[in-house]
Amino acid sequence: MRRLIFVFLALLLGLAGCASLSKHSASVDNTATAAPLPPYSGPKARIAVADFDVKAAKATREIGSGLREMLMTALINSNRFSVVERQALGAVIQEQELSASGVAQGDGGTQRGKIKTADLMITAAVTEFEPEASGGAAGVGGGGGVGSGILGGILGVALNKAHMALEIRIVDTSTSEILAATRLQGQASDVSGAIMGGVFGRHGLGTGLSAYANTPMEKAIRICIIEAIRYVSQVTPANYYKY
DSSP states (O other): OHHHHHHHHHHHHHHHHHHHTOOEEEEETTOOOOOOOOOOOSOOEEEEEOOOEEOOTTOOHHHHHHHHHHHHHHHHHTTSEEEOOOTTHHHHHHHHHHHHHTOSOSOSOOOTTOOOOOSEEEEEEEEEEETTSSOSBSOGGGOOHHHHHHHHHHHOOBOOOEEEEEEEEEEETTTOOEEEEEEEEEEESOOOSGGGSGGGTTOOOOTTOGGGTTSHHHHHHHHHHHHHHHHHHHHSOGGGBOO
16 A cells, blocks of 8 residues: 555656646747747837726736736837827827917927827737636646645645736727737746846836736736737738838
8 A cells, every 4th residue: 555655656746847847838829939029120010009808807907907008018119019009198189289279388399180090909808817827736737636735745835827818809990800819828837037028128017917026927927918919010911010
């Protein structure tokens, strides 16, 4: 009996060791990786980002706003897109009206009729948001169960494997035609690696996401946003790159 228990424990330890080799993953239809985007210096496509639709149970509207902020920053820093702001449009128009009225003092540099329109609109839905997707102690697949309980007691190792997913659509604003759509995923069980910089520069997490700073969830978020930039840049037709 003791021999059987020993063999069982050895098998579980071996499986846990194999599972720990994969520290993070990202996918666009299960094929893409989170490698950095290559440098770019050509013409840009003009794009806007709609408010994120939050459908995941563990996400909030504030988290959706933070993800939108991060996506816009990454789009700009990728040097592939000219991003137009729409949330602050009311304030911009108000400033133009104030300048044109003659009531305010200024140099007259603010003019009406020059607001740029986007050729493309990105819409996104947060469908999964799991800061501790695997939870518990180490085991087969990082989940709970008998195996995880035994190994957790022996090794004292916790696997906090964070996960999130976005549904992305790229819409032609002139025709309302959906040009492309996909599901993006980001997953991580650590916080190491160059994924924490890149197109984000020195910018931190967006609004409502500070609680996940320096956790696997931050890395999962950044992986997902980078994959969104990669996907949008790859599937946007060449004729939209004209600015």
